[in-house]
Amino acid sequence: MNTTNLLFKAIADPTRREVLRMLRKGEMTAGDLAASFDMTKPTMSHHFAALREAGLITTRREGQTIWYGLNTTVMEDVVAWAMDLAGAKTDGGKK
Known part of the structure; x- marks a missing residue:
């Protein structure tokens, strides 16, 4: 699956969007993130x-703990792409 498809598949899910929203505030452990959802660990x-x-997202291990953070470079690219797409729609496709 290409990168764009993986990206859309990832953000199509409301749980994943919520995880991304939570990580905007900074790194969080897997346990802290999981505690916000009524789901199994798997x-x-x-x-x-x-x-x-x-x-x-990025990951780093500290002993037994896994920390997750936003990959801001990719997120900036997604936002820029969405803004370009929205701009193309609002100006009739003219650049």
Whole structure:
């Protein structure tokens, strides 16, 4: 699957969008993120994996703890792309 498809698949899910929203405030542990959702650990791991595969989040391990953070470079690219798309719609496709 190409990167764009992975990105859209990742942000199509409301749980994943909420994880991204939560990470805007800074890094969080996997446990802290998971505690905000009524889901099993394997389900949350699946969501984290989809976000990592799309390049939207970063991970770092500190002992037994996994910390997640936003990959701001990718997020900036997504926002720029969305703004370009919105601009193309509002100006009739003229640049």
